[in-house]
Amino acid sequence: MLDAFSRAATAADASGSFIGGTQIATLKTFVAEGNKRLDAVKAISTSASCIVTDSVAGMICENPGLTSPGGNCYSNRRMAACLRDGEIVLRYVAYALLAGDSSVLQDRCLNGLKETYAALGVPTGSMARAVAIMKACAVAHINGTNGDRGPQATNNTINLGTTAKGDCSALASEAASYFDVVSTSIS
Amino acid sequence: MKSTITTVIAAADNAARFPSASDLESVRGSLERAAARMEAAEKLAANYDAVAQEAVDAVYKVNPQGNLGRQPRVCDTEGKDKCKRDFVHYLRLINYALVTGGTGPLDELAINGAKEVYAALSIDAATYVYGLNTLRNRGCAPRDMSAQALAEYNAALDYVANSLG
Numbered sequence: 001m002l003d004a005f006s007r008a009a010t011a012a013d014a015s016g017s018f019i020g021g022t023q024i025a026t027l028k029t030f031v032a033e034g035n036k037r038l039d040a041v042k043a044i045s046t047s048a049s050c051i052v053t054d055s056v057a058g059m060i061c062e063n064p065g066l067t068s069p070g071g072n073c074y075s076n077r078r079m080a081a082c083l084r085d086g087e088i089v090l091r092y093v094a095y096a097l098l099a100g101d102s103s104v105l106q107d108r109c110l111n112g113l114k115e116t117y118a119a120l121g122v123p124t125g126s127m128a129r130a131v132a133i134m135k136a137c138a139v140a141h142i143n144g145t146n147g148d149r150g151p152q153a154t155n156n157t158i159n160l161g162t163t164a165k166g167d168c169s170a171l172a173s174e175a176a177s178y179f180d181v182v183s184t185s186i187s
Numbered sequence: 188m189k190s191t192i193t194t195v196i197a198a199a200d201n202a203a204r205f206p207s208a209s210d211l212e213s214v215r216g217s218l219e220r221a222a223a224r225m226e227a228a229e230k231l232a233a234n235y236d237a238v239a240q241e242a243v244d245a246v247y248k249v250n251p252q253g254n255l256g257r258q259p260r261v262c263d264t265e266g267k268d269k270c271k272r273d274f275v276h277y278l279r280l281i282n283y284a285l286v287t288g289g290t291g292p293l294d295e296l297a298i299n300g301a302k303e304v305y306a307a308l309s310i311d312a313a314t315y316v317y318g319l320n321t322l323r324n325r326g327c328a329p330r331d332m333s334a335q336a337l338a339e340y341n342a343a344l345d346y347v348a349n350s351l352g
Binding site: 002003005006009010012019024031032034035038041044094098104 | 189193195196197199200203205208211215218221222225231232233235279282283286288291296
């Protein structure tokens, strides 16, 4: 497992060079923007249950066959397994966002997941759809555009003037990229 | 490669939970100290050649033979070059350790097995300890870097010297 810092060290070690110049500048930005990152992770983590449930419910609304007899979410046991898997994916995305690197997501979650789903007969298209909804949901929570409920990285409901709202768009797109990694990996 | 963040994540993953408030607090603590470490790493990356040369000069001043060993290395260019290469190697790993905020890079790439290698090659590790201690006592704040950055840099030098000694 790597984070942004150990990723830089591993890359530099491969060529036997020191970490300096632009790499240090990138890491300094990471440090300076650290609190935003922690807020973003918190925004996802504290609303995890909501994000996961919404995405699985959305996936089923678009494709009601899933919960009908013969569907892959038919029976509470399979629906529960689906919700559990959604939570696992979101948890590893939260780890990746905290680390600033996708290696934890790749190594511990996605490695072999596609093959496992193929063996168990899980429809990966539906799973990818749930991940896409999760992505939209998580981005909204990080940007604070998810309405006026729940903890937010940038709270737009308190009127602090236009300058008070932090810009978390960089972190939102970083989080989105991790969801894309999941989609690509299982499709 | 271990760092504060990966350690926190590994612990959270073992318990299958999302990063908790206390997890985020410990990452925040690490990030707060990170600015000084980045400064030290940056300064070291810019000046490592001169720093390593200083260590080599100090070693050869007290011991014109260079490393003591079964076949004592003579005080020629080759011996000095190899001595400097080794110091640059340690400084590079210290640079990584400062960036990652842990001793992982040093442990994994230098310290594990160092004693066995030096014993097999009949190299006296005390030579390196002497050079590293010289560097330890040469750093000066605020001339070289800020006080907190120097503290982090000295701690890394101490760690290597203690592990080799």
